Amino acid sequence: MENPLTSERTPLKLNTVGLSKKDYDGAPSTLCKGCGHNSISSQIVQVGYELNLRPHELIKLSGIGCSSKSPAYFLGMSHGFNALHGRMPSVATGALLANHTLKAIGVSGDGDTGSIGMGQFKHLMRRNVRMVYIVENNGVYGLTKGQFSATAEEGLELKYAGHNEFPPIDLCMEAIVAGCGFVARSFAGDAKQVRELLKAALSFRGTALLDIISPCVTFNNEDDSPKSYGYGTKHEKPLHELGFIPYAEEIQIAPMEPGELRTVRLHDGSLISLRNLDSDYDPTHKLAALERLQRAQETGEFITGLIYYNPDRPSLAEVEELHTPLAQLPPEQLRPGRESLEAFLQAYR
Amino acid sequence: MSVLERQQEAGYATRSPVINDFSLVVATANGTGSQTANLTLLRSFFKLGIPVHGKNIFPSNIQGLPTWYHIRVSHKGYIARKTSEILVAFNPATAAEDVRELPAGGVCVYNADLKNLPQRDDLIYYPVPVNELIAGVEVPVKRKPYIANMAYVGVLAWMLALPLEVVEEALGAQFGYRQKLIESNLQVVRRAHEWATQNLRKQDPYRLEPMNKTEGLIIMTGNEAGALGAVFGGVSVAAWYPITPSTSFMDALREFLPKLRKDPGGHPTYAVIQAEDELAAAGIVMGAGWAGARALTATSGPGISLMAEFVSYGYFAEIPAVIWDIQRVGPSTGLPTRTSQGDVSFAYTLGHGDTKHPVLFPSSIEECFEFGWKSLDLAEQLQTPVFVLSDLDLGMNNWMGRPFDYPDRPLERGKVLDAAQLEALGGFARYKDVDGDGIPYRTLPGTPHPLAAYFTRGSGHNEQAQYSERAQDYERLMARLAHKFTTARSLVPEPAVELHPSAKVGIIAYGTTRYAIEEARDRLARQLPTSFLRLRALPMGQAVREFVAAHERVYVIELNRDGQLHSILQNEMPEYAARLFSVAHLDGLPLTAEWVQKRLLQEEARLR
Ligand SMILES: Cc1ncc(C[n+]2csc(CCOP(=O)(O)OP(=O)(O)O)c2C)c(N)n1
Ligand code: SF4
Ligand SMILES: [Mg+2]
Numbered sequence: 001m002e003n004p005l006t007s008e009r010t011p012l013k014l015n016t017v018g019l020s021k022k023d024y025d026g027a028p029s030t031l032c033k034g035c036g037h038n039s040i041s042s043q044i045v046q047v048g049y050e051l052n053l054r055p056h057e058l059i060k061l062s063g064i065g066c067s068s069k070s071p072a073y074f075l076g077m078s079h080g081f082n083a084l085h086g087r088m089p090s091v092a093t094g095a096l097l098a099n100h101t102l103k104a105i106g107v108s109g110d111g112d113t114g115s116i117g118m119g120q121f122k123h124l125m126r127r128n129v130r131m132v133y134i135v136e137n138n139g140v141y142g143l144t145k146g147q148f149s150a151t152a153e154e155g156l157e158l159k160y161a162g163h164n165e166f167p168p169i170d171l172c173m174e175a176i177v178a179g180c181g182f183v184a185r186s187f188a189g190d191a192k193q194v195r196e197l198l199k200a201a202l203s204f205r206g207t208a209l210l211d212i213i214s215p216c217v218t219f220n221n222e223d224d225s226p227k228s229y230g231y232g233t234k235h236e237k238p239l240h241e242l243g244f245i246p247y248a249e250e251i252q253i254a255p256m257e258p259g260e261l262r263t264v265r266l267h268d269g270s271l272i273s274l275r276n277l278d279s280d281y282d283p284t285h286k287l288a289a290l291e292r293l294q295r296a297q298e299t300g301e302f303i304t305g306l307i308y309y310n311p312d313r314p315s316l317a318e319v320e321e322l323h324t325p326l327a328q329l330p331p332e333q334l335r336p337g338r339e340s341l342e343a344f345l346q347a348y349r
Numbered sequence: 350m351s352v353l354e355r356q357q358e359a360g361y362a363t364r365s366p367v368i369n370d371f372s373l374v375v376a377t378a379n380g381t382g383s384q385t386a387n388l389t390l391l392r393s394f395f396k397l398g399i400p401v402h403g404k405n406i407f408p409s410n411i412q413g414l415p416t417w418y419h420i421r422v423s424h425k426g427y428i429a430r431k432t433s434e435i436l437v438a439f440n441p442a443t444a445a446e447d448v449r450e451l452p453a454g455g456v457c458v459y460n461a462d463l464k465n466l467p468q469r470d471d472l473i474y475y476p477v478p479v480n481e482l483i484a485g486v487e488v489p490v491k492r493k494p495y496i497a498n499m500a501y502v503g504v505l506a507w508m509l510a511l512p513l514e515v516v517e518e519a520l521g522a523q524f525g526y527r528q529k530l531i532e533s534n535l536q537v538v539r540r541a542h543e544w545a546t547q548n549l550r551k552q553d554p555y556r557l558e559p560m561n562k563t564e565g566l567i568i569m570t571g572n573e574a575g576a577l578g579a580v581f582g583g584v585s586v587a588a589w590y591p592i593t594p595s596t597s598f599m600d601a602l603r604e605f606l607p608k609l610r611k612d613p614g615g616h617p618t619y620a621v622i623q624a625e626d627e628l629a630a631a632g633i634v635m636g637a638g639w640a641g642a643r644a645l646t647a648t649s650g651p652g653i654s655l656m657a658e659f660v661s662y663g664y665f666a667e668i669p670a671v672i673w674d675i676q677r678v679g680p681s682t683g684l685p686t687r688t689s690q691g692d693v694s695f696a697y698t699l700g701h702g703d704t705k706h707p708v709l710f711p712s713s714i715e716e717c718f719e720f721g722w723k724s725l726d727l728a729e730q731l732q733t734p735v736f737v738l739s740d741l742d743l744g745m746n747n748w749m750g751r752p753f754d755y756p757d758r759p760l761e762r763g764k765v766l767d768a769a770q771l772e773a774l775g776g777f778a779r780y781k782d783v784d785g786d787g788i789p790y791r792t793l794p795g796t797p798h799p800l801a802a803y804f805t806r807g808s809g810h811n812e813q814a815q816y817s818e819r820a821q822d823y824e825r826l827m828a829r830l831a832h833k834f835t836t837a838r839s840l841v842p843e844p845a846v847e848l849h850p851s852a853k854v855g856i857i858a859y860g861t862t863r864y865a866i867e868e869a870r871d872r873l874a875r876q877l878p879t880s881f882l883r884l885r886a887l888p889m890g891q892a893v894r895e896f897v898a899a900h901e902r903v904y905v906i907e908l909n910r911d912g913q914l915h916s917i918l919q920n921e922m923p924e925y926a927a928r929l930f931s932v933a934h935l936d937g938l939p940l941t942a943e944w945v946q947k948r949l950l951q952e953e954a955r956l957r
Contacts, residue, residue: 027815054797055799055802056794056795056796056797056798056799056801056802057795059640059794061636071804072804072816076802077799077802078794078802079792079793079794079795079801079802079803079804079805080802080803080804080805080806081636081639081804081805081806082804082805082806082807082808083632083635083636083662083807084632084658084659084662084807087628087629087632087658087659089629089632090624090628090629090630090631090632090633090635090636091632091633091635091636091639092636093622093629093632093633093636094586094588094632094633094634094635094636094637094638094639094640094642094644095636095637095639095640095794096636096640097586097620097622097633097636097637097642098585098586098636098637098638098639098640098641098642098644099640099641099793099794099795101795102640102794102795119625119626119629120625120628120629120632123624123625123629127622320617320620321616321617322616322617322620323612323614323616324612324616324618325641325795326585326586326618326619326620326637326641326642327585327640327641327642327793327795328641328795329583329585329612329618331583331759331760333610333612333618334583334585334610334618334643334760335581335582335583335722335756335760336580336581336609336610338755340609341581341753341755342752344577344605344608344609345567345752345753348567348568348569349565349566349567349568
C-alpha cells in the first residue's frame, strides 16, 4: 500500500504538523537545469515534510557559491542566513549559541568548505556544533565559472580549468580527523540515500557532515570525471543500504537477519539501519573508516553511506551548559541587580 | 668629595619639600615580577587619599626586555604622563639611559648590585642592597625575584614617608588576603625600610602626606571596566581570538560572568568562545546577534583588519554586533604593547563599499563601564555593528574613578517583532523603513509564526529581503542605511563640552588624550584660554558643529600620525574645514601636558 506521508502524487496531503509538502518549498531555483544542487534541495524539502519539521524551529545557513545559494530554494518558512564565502561555520556557531534549541541545516560547496573555509569547517567539527553540514561537492567552483576546487581529482582534465596538478582533499577524512561523529557521503542522484542520511543527520547530537557528490552540469560533467552523473551512477559503491526510523513515530523495525543489518541508535532515539554490502565494514571504527576512504581514493570508486559514527562527544551547547536559549532570556537574567554592582565594586576600593 | 657631599653642597637637601606632586618610574626587566611591587605602590598612594595613576610601558615579550612603570602622584589630580623626577633603576640593561633621562635634582633609587651606573652631580642617589635585604626571607625559590622587588618599595616608603600600615593594606588588596604571601612580602618591605632609616640620609624634597581626595573612589583597568559594563549590559555571547592589549578585556569578562550571570537554576546566561581567528570571532558574533543574543568581541588593530569582511556584511544585512578595539600602534603588527588612536578612520568606515559605523570613544573607566552596556543597546537599536575604541593605555592600566552608575534605563532590545505582533500586522517586510528613522523591524529565528522568516544575505536585497540586483532597490536600500546613520547621530553619547567664555581657540579630542589636554589647558589658562570639546562618539552631532562655529581656530589633538579625526571632521563639516587644525603625534607613548602646551603655542604663533 502507498504510504500517504511520502506519496508524491498527493502533494496537498498534510503532515502531522498540518503542512503540505509545498509548504517546505522555497523560491524557484536560479541554478542551472540539472545541477546536482537542485536534487539535494528537493530532498531537503521532502525530508522536512516527512519528518514533520516545524519550519520555525529550523534555520538554514550557507556560505557563497552556487551550492550556497540553494537555501533560498527550500524551506521558505525558515529563517535563512546566506553568509560569507567559507564563513558559514562561525555564523552557525553563533546562531546556535544564541538559540541551541534550533535545528540547523548548513549548505556549502567544495570550494567554500575545502579551500577558503577549511579552518572554520574543521573548528566547527572540533566544537561539535549541533547541525547538519552539507557539502554539495562538484570538484569545481561553479559560481566563478569552473576553476578546480581542492576536492578535484589529481590529473583531472577539464575544458575550462585545464589539468589538475594537485591531489584532492577528502572532506570526509578531514571531518573524521577533526572529531566529527557523523560522517557520510552520498550522491545527489541517489535520492533515497540522500533522504535517509539527511533524516539521520538531523537527529544527531553534534555536527553531522554529508559530503554529497553533486555534479556541476555546466563545468564538470564529462563522463570520465569522477564527479559527473555518468561516473557517479557507475562507480557509486554504497557501503550499506539505509533505512531511517524517527523516534517519535515509534515504529518497530521488522526483525532482520543477523549479520546482515546493523542498527545504529541516534542520540534522540531514532534508528538508522545499515544493511551491509561491505560485510566487514564497521562505521564506529575511526581508523577503519579512514582506511576505507583511503582505499576508495586509490581505486577511484566512491563509497557512499554512513562512513563514521560516534555519538559520544557532547555538543557545544552541552559543553557550555546552555539551558534557556540565550536569545530568550528575560531582562532580569541579562542584567544583574543594582546591589550586585555595588557589592562587586567593593573589591576595587 | 663624595657624590653625597657634592649634593649637599649643591643644596638639594635644603630645598623646600615637594608634597604629593611627583612622578616616579620603576625600570625593571619584563618577567621579574615587578608588577606586584608597582601596584602595591600605586594602591598605597591611593589609600593615602592622593590622586594617582600608573602606566605600564612594557615590551612585547614574556621575559627579559625592559619595562617601565610610571606612577604620577598629584594633589591637583593631574594624571597624565610626565617626566619622572624619581627613578627606580633595577634594570641593568637600561640603567645608564634611565639615569641620563632624569631631570636635574632628580632621585635615583638603584639596585646596589648595578655596575657602572652613571654618576651625575645633579642627582641624589639611594642604593638598595637587594641581596642583603632578602637573605633569609622564607619564600619558595621561585618567588625570590618577586620578593626582591619589595626592597625598593621599602626604600621608597622611607624616602616618601609612606606609612608601612598603608603598604600592608595595599599588599592585602594585591594578594586577596593570602596571608602567607603578604607576610613574606611585607618582611622585605620592613627590612628595607629599616635599613634605609639607619643607613640613608634624606636629601630629596619629595614627600607624601595623607589627603582625602580618593575617598569613595575605585581603582580598575579600562578593560575590566568595559567588561563589567558588558556584563551589566546583558552580553550573552562573546567570542574572541587573543591579542594584546584586548586579552585582559576577555579575561575580565570570563572572570566576571560566572560570578554575576547565572540563572536561578545555576545555568550560565552566557557563552564565551575562543575562536580560531578574528574572522571566526566576528562570524560568531554576527550569527549570535542575528539569532537574538547580545554579542560582542574584543580585539586590536590586526584583528580589526580580519573582521572587515564581516563588518561590511553586518552593515549591509543590518546585524547588531559590538566590537571593542583596544588600540595599539600599527601599521601591521606595529608596536604591539604601545598605545595609539590609530584605528579611528579605519573603524569608522571599515568594509568595502560605502560603509560607516557608530564608534564610541571612552576616556575613563567610568565611560568604559557606561559604553560597555550602552554599546550593546545601540547595536540592537540600530541593528548594526558598533565599535568601542579604547586604547592600550586605558585598557591595560589602572585608573581611579567614581564607582560606576548603575544603568539608568532598561535594556534596549530594538525593533523585534514577536509572533503576536506579526499576527496583528499580518506579516512584515524586513528591510522597510516603517517609522521614518531608517531602522527596519526584524524577527528572530524560532519565532513561532509562519510569516516570521526572512532570508539574510550580504548580496543585494529588496525591502522584503528577496535577492535583488535592481538599481532602484539598491539605491533605495543604501539611502535608507545613510538615513539610519543620521538617526545614529542623536542616539550615540553626546560630547562633553567645556566652553570658556572668552576663548577664541577650541580643542577637540577624544579618549585618553584628555588628561594631558586638561592639564595643558590649566597651564595655559592665562596665556591661551581654550574651550574643550571631548568627543564621545561618531557620527558627530550638532553640538560639534556648534562648537566649531563658536571658535576661530579649533585644534584636533590626537594620538596618531595623520590626524584621523581631523580629516573626518573636515569631511563632515566642509564649511568649517579651514578652521580645523590637526595636532597629531604618535610615538607609542601617551601624550604629556608639556607636549600639548608647546605644540598649541607653536601653532598659535604660526597661525595668528
Ligand atoms: C572572499 C571571497 N573571495 C572570492 C569570492 C568569489 N567566489 C564566489 S563563489 C566561489 C567558489 C564557489 O565554489 P564552491 O563552494 O565549490 O561552490 P559551487 O559554486 O561549486 O557550488 C568563489 C571563489 C567570494 N565570494 N568571496
Ligand atoms: S554552474 Fe554548475 S554548480 Fe553552478 S548552478 Fe550551474 S550546474 Fe550548478
Ligand atoms: Mg563546487
